Amino acid sequence: MSSDEESPISQAVYDQLATSYDDITTSAVREQYEWPAVQSLLPSLDGIHVLDAACGNGFYTERIVECGATAVGVDASPEMLSHAQERFADDDRVEVNQADLTDGLPCLEDDAFDLVLCQLALEHIEAWEAVFAGFNRILMPGGQVVVSTSHPVRDYIEAEYPVREQILAEEASYPEIEQVDRDWGDEDSECVVPFYRRPLAGMFDPALNNGFVVEQVVEPVVTDAFSEATPKFATVLRDGPPLFICVRYLKPR
Template sequence: MTADDDPIAKAAYDELAETYATNVRTNAYNAELEFPATSSLIPDVDGKRILDAGCGTGVYTEWLVERGADVVGIDVSDEMLGHAIEQVGDGDCTEFRRADLEEPLEFATARSFDGIVSALALSYVEDWRQVFSEFARVLKPGGFLVFSTGHPIDEFPPENDEAENYFEVERLTKEWDVEVPYYRRPFSEMLNPLLENGFRLETIVEPQPTDAFAEQRPERYEKESRNPVFLCVRATMR
């Protein structure tokens, strides 16, 4: 694989890994907006085998292990995985692997996981039908999938000059310390691939900021209380 063939956000997250590992557990948007909503959708995981798909620096991996799960964390960024291993450890209850969600999960056998958590990772995957097909393959019947992603309304504001057609899956970039490429998509291209692959939709949450968010980011609290930023979903395998 050449550099040009690398997954779209790999280079960006390799570069951002150090900063991301420092900030993700305290950043108001992660810790006080997305995380409370997504984690509230995850059922009891004690004694369960869970795939943390797009584990980043291991925030959800650590949370799941603390609640009794055996967790396999995968990410496309070697640098992010390094921070996850440093934070959580690679031991009896955890295993980390480099894997690209755009590709088949060749390490995972069919019906080998009780649940999948994928927090803010699917925005870097163009084809959700393929990734949900793989999730369906590796989940046990009745297994759960919980994922979070950018809200379509937030990612298609009128002032976004890059976004051209709400109904298309479009590749855009966001400006952090580096340019980070990602894909935005309409609601239909989030939910239909899920349903087409045998999942039953259970719950959708459009999180609002917590009181702690207001303390950390008072200048953003009113706006984010009125406008959705993230979409959090729980589904089960039929």
């Protein structure tokens, strides 16, 4: 991405978070809530080639190759990538590149990957058509895409009804794709992260329009480990809509 091109909307904040990002990836909501749902959708990773799309600092890329895969990690944040490059400096199983998912991934070859893994990144992108066009191009026939992203139902409820202070919205229109930012900061400083909420169809149409079929949908459930780590939050999620939705798409042969 050249310096005169417009940066992805969330790049600056992820550059800011890069130094402490392991605190997020190792949090209970990721490790005991989101990751088990994602893991249930993954094929056997032994011997396959995986694109970790929006790899961040490489935390989950490392987990992928530990299961026997080779991997390429791409991310729009140069600060995140510097941490990923340091993580894999002596590991020839992993290649790391800077890339904006909406640019079609020109740094990657056609039909080169068995699997694309994209965790909690698409909610920062307004239009998904170009993203799935790129995924289709770089995947082999029979390849799969596993995505986790914000759940449309919870996103709408939290934007329309102010139940969490960090959701920066006054109202929502369910059929629309709308920017609804979130403040991940604390009492001393704000950290506003750009997000987009969308209807359920907005999750599936961009993939279907680019030749994918939907194989499976998983909504995370409250695990015992998550409940022990964050009992109050677990109670909210046990009775209400989940934070995330996870989908496996297939590129037919």
